[in-house]
Amino acid sequence: MNEAEGLRQRRPVRPQVITEDSSAQEAKEGSTYSSKVFRVTFLTLAASVVVPLLGVTVLLDCPIDPQPISLKEPPLLTGVLEPNIKLRKAERLWENELVGPESIVNIGGTREDEPMCGRPLGIRVGPNNTLFVADAYYGLYEVNPGTVTRDGRKIYFTDSSSKWQRRDYLYLIMEATDDGRLLEYDMVTKEVKVLMVGLRFPNGVQLSLAEDFVLVQETTMARIRRYYVSGLMKGGADMFVENMPGLPDNIRLSSSGGYWVAMSAVRPNPGFSLLDFLSEKPWIKRMIFKLLSQETVTKFVPKYSLVVELSETGSYRRSFHDPNGVIVAYVSEAHEHNGYLYLGSFRSPFLCRLNLQHV
Template sequence: MMRSFVSLISLLLLLSFSSSVLSTKKSSFQKLPVPGNRTGPEAFAFDSTGKGFYTGVTGGKILKYLPKKGYVDFAQITNSSKSSLCDGALGTTNVEKCGRPAGIAFNTKTGDLYVADAALGLHVIPRRGGLAKKIADSVGGKPFLFLDGLDVDPTTGVVYFTSFSSTFGPRDVLKAVATKDSTGKFFKYDPSKKVVTVLMEGLSGSAGCAVSSDGSFVLVGQFTKSNIKRYWIKGSKAGTSEDFTNSVSNPDNIKRIGSTGNFWVASVVNSATGPTNPSAVKVSSAGKVLQTIPLKDKFGDTLVSEVNEYKGQLYIGALFGPFAGILKL
């Protein structure tokens, strides 16, 4: 299984590099190649300065991108993340020692950056960067195994995050999808109480999650089922969940669009031969698809992992690809 997974990663990387030489005459799209031998800028976060972005890459590093400087090291999940062992670590290679940042988001009030590391659990990084502090790698004595999406409630600072599976780890993601594993979970972490709570269980490939701008609900994706659920935080339905939409194929990360009430979802259409037709899908707070932007001409067959709108531009991440993309709206 590991050999086939590495082969798939190699194929996806080859396709990603091939796509990077496609015509980019349209100035509305910009590619920002990840430095060194690392890949997979999976998700993005933006601090209060409004300059550049933060992203996690293979080998356990968090990079900061500044328009005039490019990428610089900001933080690392483990001490090993800065070593030669983790340089060039593709996909899930050495993931138990290096880490693999997946979902990331700031608490804008404190400046803390929260990270859901796929293999090593929930972490927090202080404003100055450096070595991440592990918050939890289990709940109720049960290891997380495979964390994925993360968001911070803009009104309370409570952290919400998901696990893709509670049976399979990151190395066995293909097996989790192929068997239609439904052991994913949805959690919350309250920094004031320092407690992790399980909010939902039985999810099929729970990838992204996003809190609404008013903090009334959280959207939770199910990649394997092509479904997004809504979990209510406030109101008469608080503590309950319902189907939000089935109109987005294989939803990965979900991101709110400021205070508009709308969301961007990274989507791929799985076929028998592999992931195809990556796209950015905008949905309303009622679950209606408002816009779909095809991304295949820019990312090839790479698994697009996140679409995050900031100051009139879409920041697009890729699970295995060698670059982050910026698309001007």
């Protein structure tokens, strides 16, 4: 190869010009590289934590077998349901002297003692000033100052579940099984008759003033069912109130001819309802209860207290709220007497009394 050919094959080397733009480009490339390293490191660490955790949750047993349920969008808290703080005008009675006075009764012991000691959930005045008590573990009792018997007049009561005990009420709500029943006890024949089956956590019951139907709170489904016990509709059933703003617990007559309904939990709208979010996601429920206890999960449920008064036809008349449970918490029952509303609770160590003239 001669000199001319060598010159033709050689390419001139262009001088490299360093500018501010090239420095920025190098910095950008370095930053991109650092970001990639960070993302890879983060994902690796996350995977090292999440994968074993998922493995553990798969292997762990879940205490419940949740069923998916469909709930309508909760009603808006407007009009007569508009949030207020009227329940904060209540006064506490016998504070720290009671343990979960569910139905305006004094209940002793702890949750662990319930199967042995019993747990009264409903109470009514019977003939001759005796009391009829429905106990979650020991059934139906007629109580007077000297004796305790299993007989009484005709009474309507619920069997919330054939699987879960009263203390496991959160499992019952989250599992959403339909094994609850409405029952009738006949004082003459001393027989129990099944009136309704397939209920999801049937709770409080109330006989109408005319004694032609019984109202049943179906807690898990946020509604009230009606069963006719006399008249042309006897033996039939229909819906009394559907899609309530909370999970109804007990129900009692009001002086206006309607009904007081206590909500054990609220479905806020506007707002986020954990119960509604989980209703159609049984796999999330399984994950939660594999890792957390009932007591821990309960702490995530807002302490929003709500009592509503319904008309005789089921429309809303008024509502009393305590948005953060400042005075009234975990309300289970509202019982009207002599111008006062006495408020029971399934967890609080006190009763509350609200002067209806002040609200």
